[in-house]
Amino acid sequence: MHRVAFVGSLILIALPLTFTKPPQYAVEKCCGTKHADCCMESIRFSRPLHCDTMELRSKITIIDCIQSEMYGFAQLSALNFTDVTCCDVFADNDNDAESECENVCVAVMQMAGLRNDRKLRKIKTCMKRNPLYRCFLRCVQWNHESSAAFVFEEHCSWRNKMLPGKLYLGDELRV
Numbered sequence: 001m002h003r004v005a006f007v008g009s010l011i012l013i014a015l016p017l018t019f020t021k022p023p024q025y026a027v028e029k030c031c032g033t034k035h036a037d038c039c040m041e042s043i044r045f046s047r048p049l050h051c052d053t054m055e056l057r058s059k060i061t062i063i064d065c066i067q068s069e070m071y072g073f074a075q076l077s078a079l080n081f082t083d084v085t086c087c088d089v090f091a092d093n094d095n096d097a098e099s100e101c102e103n104v105c106v107a108v109m110q111m112a113g114l115r116n117d118r119k120l121r122k123i124k125t126c127m128k129r130n131p132l133y134r135c136f137l138r139c140v141q142w143n144h145e146s147s148a149a150f151v152f153e154e155h156c157s158w159r160n161k162m163l164p165g166k167l168y169l170g171d172e173l174r175v
Contacts, residue, residue: 023070023113030065039066043113050110059110066112079116079140084109086139089132089152093161101126105136131160 023043031039038051039062049063063081087105090096104126108119124133135156142150152158 026066026069026113029069030062035062039112042111043070046111046114048107048110049112063110063112067116070113071115075116077144079119081109083140083143086136086143086150089135089139089156090126093132094163094166095161096127101130101132132156135160 023040027036027039027043035051035054035058038054039049041047042049043066049059051059054062060081064076067075067080084106087102087109090102090105091099093099093101096102101123105123108114108122111119114122123136124130135152138155139150142155
Protein backbone atom coordinates (compact mmCIF):
# COMPACT_ATOMS: atom_id res chain seq x y z
CA MET A 1 0.00 0.00 0.00
CA HIS A 2 2.80 2.44 0.90
CA ARG A 3 4.62 1.51 -2.29
CA VAL A 4 1.62 2.57 -4.40
CA ALA A 5 1.39 5.94 -2.61
CA PHE A 6 5.13 6.49 -3.04
CA VAL A 7 5.04 5.68 -6.75
CA GLY A 8 2.03 7.99 -7.16
CA SER A 9 3.93 10.78 -5.40
CA LEU A 10 6.91 10.33 -7.71
CA ILE A 11 4.66 10.55 -10.74
CA LEU A 12 3.13 13.81 -9.49
CA ILE A 13 6.55 15.29 -8.80
CA ALA A 14 8.03 14.12 -12.11
CA LEU A 15 4.99 15.14 -14.16
CA PRO A 16 6.06 18.79 -14.50
CA LEU A 17 9.41 17.61 -15.88
CA THR A 18 7.70 16.06 -18.88
CA PHE A 19 6.18 19.40 -19.88
CA THR A 20 9.35 21.44 -19.53
CA LYS A 21 10.00 23.76 -22.46
CA PRO A 22 13.18 25.77 -22.88
CA PRO A 23 13.22 29.08 -21.02
CA GLN A 24 13.90 30.97 -24.27
CA TYR A 25 10.59 29.76 -25.68
CA ALA A 26 8.67 30.97 -22.61
CA VAL A 27 10.49 34.32 -22.59
CA GLU A 28 9.78 34.94 -26.28
CA LYS A 29 6.12 34.08 -25.87
CA CYS A 30 5.43 35.74 -22.51
CA CYS A 31 7.78 38.69 -21.97
CA GLY A 32 8.06 40.58 -25.23
CA THR A 33 11.21 42.40 -26.27
CA LYS A 34 10.83 45.08 -23.61
CA HIS A 35 11.22 42.66 -20.68
CA ALA A 36 12.99 39.70 -22.36
CA ASP A 37 16.40 40.22 -20.72
CA CYS A 38 14.88 40.77 -17.29
CA CYS A 39 12.68 37.67 -17.62
CA MET A 40 15.60 35.50 -18.76
CA GLU A 41 17.71 36.69 -15.82
CA SER A 42 14.88 35.87 -13.40
CA ILE A 43 14.57 32.36 -14.81
CA ARG A 44 18.28 31.66 -15.21
CA PHE A 45 19.22 32.75 -11.67
CA SER A 46 15.98 31.78 -9.87
CA ARG A 47 15.33 35.35 -8.79
CA PRO A 48 12.06 37.20 -8.28
CA LEU A 49 10.83 38.91 -11.43
CA HIS A 50 11.56 42.63 -10.92
CA CYS A 51 11.72 44.48 -14.24
CA ASP A 52 11.92 48.25 -14.59
CA THR A 53 8.64 49.83 -15.69
CA MET A 54 6.73 46.55 -15.37
CA GLU A 55 3.28 47.13 -13.94
CA LEU A 56 1.73 44.66 -11.49
CA ARG A 57 -0.90 43.44 -13.97
CA SER A 58 1.84 42.68 -16.53
CA LYS A 59 3.93 40.95 -13.89
CA ILE A 60 1.05 38.65 -12.93
CA THR A 61 0.35 37.80 -16.56
CA ILE A 62 4.02 37.20 -17.38
CA ILE A 63 4.75 35.01 -14.34
CA ASP A 64 1.66 32.88 -14.95
CA CYS A 65 2.47 32.63 -18.67
CA ILE A 66 6.06 31.51 -18.02
CA GLN A 67 4.89 28.90 -15.48
CA SER A 68 2.31 27.59 -17.91
CA GLU A 69 4.69 27.48 -20.88
CA MET A 70 7.56 25.86 -19.01
CA TYR A 71 5.67 23.37 -16.86
CA GLY A 72 2.13 23.07 -18.22
CA PHE A 73 -1.14 24.79 -17.40
CA ALA A 74 -1.82 22.40 -14.48
CA GLN A 75 0.85 24.28 -12.50
CA LEU A 76 -1.37 27.37 -12.40
CA SER A 77 -4.36 25.50 -11.07
CA ALA A 78 -2.26 24.34 -8.11
CA LEU A 79 -0.31 27.53 -7.33
CA ASN A 80 -0.08 30.84 -9.16
CA PHE A 81 1.23 34.35 -8.59
CA THR A 82 -2.01 35.70 -7.13
CA ASP A 83 -1.58 33.20 -4.28
CA VAL A 84 1.16 35.51 -3.01
CA THR A 85 -1.60 36.99 -0.82
CA CYS A 86 -1.41 33.78 1.22
CA CYS A 87 2.10 34.75 2.33
CA ASP A 88 0.28 36.98 4.83
CA VAL A 89 -0.27 33.91 7.03
CA PHE A 90 3.42 34.18 7.99
CA ALA A 91 3.08 37.81 9.17
CA ASP A 92 3.14 38.79 12.86
CA ASN A 93 4.72 35.50 13.88
CA ASP A 94 6.53 35.76 17.22
CA ASN A 95 8.52 32.63 16.29
CA ASP A 96 9.88 34.48 13.24
CA ALA A 97 10.67 38.00 14.46
CA GLU A 98 12.56 38.89 11.26
CA SER A 99 9.61 37.77 9.06
CA GLU A 100 11.94 35.42 7.20
CA CYS A 101 9.14 33.06 6.12
CA GLU A 102 6.94 35.86 4.85
CA ASN A 103 9.87 37.33 2.89
CA VAL A 104 10.87 33.94 1.45
CA CYS A 105 7.27 33.25 0.48
CA VAL A 106 6.82 36.58 -1.33
CA ALA A 107 10.16 36.20 -3.13
CA VAL A 108 9.54 32.59 -4.17
CA MET A 109 6.07 33.36 -5.51
CA GLN A 110 7.70 35.90 -7.88
CA MET A 111 10.23 33.40 -9.28
CA ALA A 112 8.73 32.79 -12.69
CA GLY A 113 10.96 29.88 -13.69
CA LEU A 114 10.71 27.87 -10.49
CA ARG A 115 8.44 24.81 -10.50
CA ASN A 116 5.68 24.70 -7.89
CA ASP A 117 7.16 21.75 -6.01
CA ARG A 118 10.37 23.74 -5.50
CA LYS A 119 8.47 26.88 -4.50
CA LEU A 120 6.51 24.93 -1.91
CA ARG A 121 9.66 23.24 -0.59
CA LYS A 122 11.37 26.62 -0.09
CA ILE A 123 8.31 28.00 1.70
CA LYS A 124 7.98 24.91 3.89
CA THR A 125 11.64 24.94 4.91
CA CYS A 126 11.92 28.68 5.67
CA MET A 127 12.01 27.58 9.35
CA LYS A 128 12.99 24.27 10.95
CA ARG A 129 9.52 23.87 12.40
CA ASN A 130 6.90 25.61 10.29
CA PRO A 131 3.34 24.90 11.50
CA LEU A 132 2.05 27.85 9.44
CA TYR A 133 2.90 26.02 6.20
CA ARG A 134 -0.35 24.03 6.49
CA CYS A 135 -2.21 27.30 6.94
CA PHE A 136 -0.54 28.62 3.77
CA LEU A 137 -1.77 25.55 1.86
CA ARG A 138 -5.29 26.06 3.24
CA CYS A 139 -5.21 29.65 2.04
CA VAL A 140 -4.09 28.61 -1.46
CA GLN A 141 -6.86 26.03 -1.62
CA TRP A 142 -9.37 28.63 -0.37
CA ASN A 143 -8.23 31.11 -3.04
CA HIS A 144 -8.82 28.54 -5.76
CA GLU A 145 -12.24 27.44 -4.48
CA SER A 146 -13.79 30.64 -3.12
CA SER A 147 -14.18 34.26 -4.10
CA ALA A 148 -14.42 35.34 -0.44
CA ALA A 149 -11.36 36.65 1.38
CA PHE A 150 -9.33 34.18 3.44
CA VAL A 151 -9.66 35.02 7.15
CA PHE A 152 -6.75 33.65 9.19
CA GLU A 153 -8.77 33.24 12.40
CA GLU A 154 -11.37 31.07 10.66
CA HIS A 155 -8.89 28.60 9.17
CA CYS A 156 -5.73 28.69 11.25
CA SER A 157 -4.64 28.81 14.87
CA TRP A 158 -2.98 31.85 16.41
CA ARG A 159 -1.14 29.43 18.72
CA ASN A 160 1.16 28.67 15.79
CA LYS A 161 2.37 32.29 15.93
CA MET A 162 2.94 32.37 19.69
CA LEU A 163 6.16 31.77 21.57
CA PRO A 164 6.07 28.75 23.86
CA GLY A 165 5.92 29.79 27.51
CA LYS A 166 5.02 33.41 26.79
CA LEU A 167 1.80 34.67 28.37
CA TYR A 168 -0.58 36.37 25.93
CA LEU A 169 -3.44 38.42 27.42
CA GLY A 170 -5.34 40.79 25.14
CA ASP A 171 -3.78 43.51 23.03
CA GLU A 172 -0.11 44.35 23.37
CA LEU A 173 0.52 47.40 25.54
CA ARG A 174 2.88 50.02 24.17
CA VAL A 175 4.52 52.32 26.68
